[in-house]
Amino acid sequence: MPAQGRSRRRDSARGGDSDPVAPPSRPRIELIADTDHPGGAMLVMDDVRQSYVDIDDPTYLDFEYIQYFASVLATLPDGPLAVTHIGGGALTMARYLQACRPGSPQIVLEPDTELTELVRRRLPLPRDHRIRIRPQDGRAGVSALADASADVVVLDAYADGRVPAALTTLEFFTDVSRVLKADGLFLANLVDEPGLRYLGRVLAGLRAVFGELALVSSNDVLKGRRFGNVVLAASSTPLDVDELRRQIARQPFPAGVRDDAQLAVRHGAARPWTDADSSVSPEPARDGWRIR
Template identity: 60%
Template structure:
């Protein structure tokens, strides 16, 4: 196992996967539709507005398998592949927080770039990239080479999602947006208003596709979010952070998270 991992249960029957002191994911085994972390709620909001019925979903990053469990509960019968290189972590989670019966979730002990590169063309309706190392998104998961592989794996109307983290100003996110839109031109960014307005370090979910996203439906979804959440899409993204230079010849991990006391800048 890559780090010290604990499973911390709460009095509501939920469990949080904590790695090296940092919460990685939260699972409510008795009701997987309960999503605690705001960025997971944002990922789910995008999936919720896609075409009805089962979806073929590839997840890069596993931890507590929160989103795969949610997809199974809300879109039963969806075939899902999870790429999680930490086999010991997966074994711990599956032993202590078992998956539901008759699920179609398959976990492969592979890193994201290797695993996605091995998938067949046009084999996924959704590819979710939600993987962190030492609190940062690895540079290889936002580089143009990775985006090319994700695009190849996606079906024509499929959507790719990234869970990103950035400092006020969103300069890193702007570079990821520029990289992704070279291949998937229709994009939207979801985040709390505090993050979008540059008031704090935090997560932002990027959704992108070859075809226009259902933005009206997505805005209706986030209107009921627990925390005030906004959607920036299409031309609005051109102004984000003054634009960004794609990760083509270079790459970098997302900015390191600050001490929790410094996440808010006001």
């Protein structure tokens, strides 16, 4: 999804995977080869950088928030994981998991069939993968999944640069909890402006459903210096926050972790978003996401 932050190699990069709620008008889609990094390609939609894939090395993760996803997943036991992705794009995270945890059965909910066909044609998936793409949006796709069928659910879904309101409500999180196994993990890539008031209400919903939370973001976002991406982790069982902090300390750009106790102090009074009272995420600074 659109990401306000740095890549490993260029501060101007913006990225993420695509929108699981089909946009009202057809976006202009491009796959641009990275001349500085053989095998690399950027998915761009309406001049907004959405996903980066290295077809030769799927473990190469260009955007900060995707690196945070990988850091959280590294705290889980080794071996295959059953993962559902809400939002597809260029399938960055699905490819990464296929490479790092071969044999992982994965479902990707991506309603934009034209985007999926382009990505499959230009950036083919590896042989023997277990990635299945379903042309469904997030709410409908999750509601169709079986109980306790996923180890991990990953939310990385944007419409016109904003997280759809239907994907951050108490009711939606309750359905995600149904799909997850008892010790399952929910991961979300969200965005907010300084003050993190929108995120506070998302955290309230996650706390009501799961109970155990952690937040990862760049230091400048955590200090309220800019609009940016925040990765949330939620589970009904304790998260290994100490190991997560060790993983994040290895990232190329300064980032921090906030545990559940710290989040409760800062955001404990917030009310959850609900289906009757919900909102998309704050509007991004679109000029900051244009290709330079």
